[in-house]
Amino acid sequence: MKNLKRTITSLFLFVAAIAVTHAQDVTTIEASSEDISENLNLEAVASVFGDAKDLEDFEKRLNDPETQISNLDLNEDGYVDYLRVMETSENDTHLIAIQAVLGEDLYQDVATIEVEKDGDNTRVQVVGDVYLYGPSYIIEPVYIRPPIIFTWFWGPFYRPYRSVFYWGFYPKHFHFWKPFHVHHYHKNVYVHINVKHAYNHVKVRHSKTAVHLHTKVRRNDFAIKYPHKAHSVRVAGVNKANGTKKRAVGVNQADGDKYRAAGVNKPDGTKKRVAGVNKADGTKKRAATVKNPDGSRKTVAVKTSSDGTKRGVAVKKDANGNRTVKTGKKTSKGTKKAKKSNRSGSKKKTKTSKKKRG
Secondary structure, eight states, X not given: OHHHHHHHHXXXXXXXXXXXXXXXXXXXXXXXXXOXXXXXXXXXXXXXXXXXXXXXXXXXXXXXXXXOXXXXXXXXXXXXXXXXXXXXXXXXXXXXXEEEEEETTEEEEEEEEEEEEETTEEEEEEEEOHHHHOTTOEEEEEOSSOOXXXXXXXXXXXXXXXXXXXXXXXXXXXXXXXXXXXXXXXXXXXXXXXXXXXXXXXXXXXXXXXXXXXXXXXXXXXXXHOGGGSHHHHTOOEEOTTSOEEOOTTOBOTTSXXXXXXXXXXXXXXXXXXXXXXXXXXXXXXXXXXXXTTSOEEEEEEEEOTTSOEEEEEEEEOTTSOEXXXXXXXXXXXXXXXXXXXXXXXXXXXXXXXXXXX
């Protein structure tokens, strides 16, 4: 009987293990990345561009659900954004803007491709938009042979390409897919990069004409609506020794306030951090750090509201690193003085009453 029970128990555990393993195999991986620019590899974009026969084909390849060149989900709706292609040209220069479709009449440039012909040479640069990639993020591909798309640019059948697709209206071959974790995206996208080409990372944007042409098709709607998601804000954190991050000077916080530098010496020996900095709500904030003789430090922050009230926060840090925080009540200048006088008066009365009792 005991052997039968052991057999049944072992069989149950075996079936449960198989079920758990199966559940792990079908787990959906959600996108998670500290920097959104990691979700669109511009080398892959340059590779796809070099293989396309024209810009319509290029747009189709960018949004192919099978290859999944993009992993961008800027509007965070749980699906990879559709990327439309908008082009303009002038003489021997072509500017192709790649824009994420994020809502009704809501678009965001993610990159541009600048193609410029100079005699027998044609130069291509893929430029990441500063909102996503920061300044001077440029890929300059060197193709093993001239791409077919060059023939279309300077051929008799060329006409500027403007995508006809928008929010809610997409090509028949397209369907949405969920973004991967950024590490899985990298593994997937590298398979679709043509390694026969070279992809040089440069810092100089060569075509002045392309910069001018970009103003005709540029869309920056998302960046205007969500400035706190810009690359300059995302990379402002500096790694500290304890693993936390320290913000850079002059960077907008999510609530519109500014981070400012510490360590401005005052005549009395204290340090002023953010004295008189305007906050988004019109108030001001300032802080001072005083070093005590015993090695401890006391930081006093004062927030002045638009109605004249103030709130003081004192943080005392001893030599061992322990902190004590005290928060004061909101008071106006007049109220604060009145309270001081009342306190002094009450103390005197108390002393007098003690004398009488004695």
